[in-house]
Amino acid sequence: MAIIQNELGATGVDEYVIDGGDTVLSLDEGCVCCSLAGSLASGIKRLTERFHPERIILETSGLANPVNLLATQDTWADLARLEMVVTVIDAVHGLDMLATSDIARDQVRSGDVLVINKCDLVDPLVLDTLRSRLRERNPRAPMVTTDHGQLHPGLLFDAGTDDDLPPSRPAAPLLRRRNHEDEAFSAVRLAQPTDLTREALARWLDALPPDVFRVKGVLRLADADGPQVLQGVGQRWELSPLGRPFADEPFLVCIGRNLAEAQLSFGE
Numbered sequence: 540m541a542i543i544q545n546e547l548g549a550t551g552v553d554e555y556v557i558d559g560g561d562t563v564l565s566l567d568e569g570c571v572c573c574s575l576a577g578s579l580a581s582g583i584k585r586l587t588e589r590f591h592p593e594r595i596i597l598e599t600s601g602l603a604n605p606v607n608l609l610a611t612q613d614t615w616a617d618l619a620r621l622e623m624v625v626t627v628i629d630a631v632h633g634l635d636m637l638a639t640s641d642i643a644r645d646q647v648r649s650g651d652v653l654v655i656n657k658c659d660l661v662d663p664l665v666l667d668t669l670r671s672r673l674r675e676r677n678p679r680a681p682m683v684t685t686d687h688g689q690l691h692p693g694l695l696f697d698a699g700t701d702d703d704l705p706p707s708r709p710a711a712p713l714l715r716r717r718n719h720e721d722e723a724f725s726a727v728r729l730a731q732p733t734d735l736t737r738e739a740l741a742r743w744l745d746a747l748p749p750d751v752f753r754v755k756g757v758l759r760l761a762d763a764d765g766p767q768v769l770q771g772v773g774q775r776w777e778l779s780p781l782g783r784p785f786a787d788e789p790f791l792v793c794i795g796r797n798l799a800e801a802q803l804s805f806g807e
Contacts, residue, residue, distance in 0.1 A: 540592050547724075605624045657686055658684045729790065732805060735759075735761060
């Protein structure tokens with residue numbers, strides 16, 4: 540099995556965190572559902588020629604639109620065929636995203652399996668309402684609930700042969716192919732200020748505008764040993780040791796809406 544991971548923005552974090560060796564390929568500087576369709580084809584070719592994997596997992600940006608990915612199948616159909624689309628829904632923010640984002644609605648509509656994560660953080664009534672909204676958008680897909688991303692892979696991947704796989708799925712012609720730029724979503728990379736402490740970082744994160752819904756990066760803090768990985772969604776964030784050498788400049792990536800208007804600056 541091989542992995543292609545794609546993050547929005549010029550700098551990815553997963554490439555520093557995931558230790559998959561040569562079988563993990565990073566495609567950054569754009570989104571495979573928007574500007575990197577050609578790069579996806581070349582990435583599949585590199586992996587298949589070198590490792591001959593039975594499966595390739597494409598981990599897209601959270602803002603990727605599967606409708607657009609389906610529309611690019613002709614560029615890589617001779618290399619691979621799409622087995623399924625797995626859509627992961629954040630239980631905390633799922634209802635808001637479904638109400639405000641066409642991309643989120645397309646993600647749900649295109650999913651062959653819907654995984655609701657972070658179920659431990661929401662009230663059962665909220666979870667039931669979210670399930671209902673998802674079923675309205677996609678009545679056919681199996682729905683799985685979990686927390687902390689703990690999901691047995693057997694629920695997603697069967698043990699069938701290649702002959703059991705479906706043919707490439709057609710793109711839905713009646714859906715307009717929206718992308719993250721249509722909804723003013725973008726990513727901003729910020730350099731870390733020197734002598735940054737945990738306390739100063741916490742103050743800065745708490746003061747971020749609500750349009751910033753995702754933060755991630757690799758930092759060097761004045762009061763922590765070794766490089767630290769920052770992961771945050773909404774008002775929740777955590778730091779953990781990177782656990783390996785890090786020779787690059789520390790950075791943080793903010794993902795959200797209307798970030799150009801927010802004029803973000805790190806450490807102020």
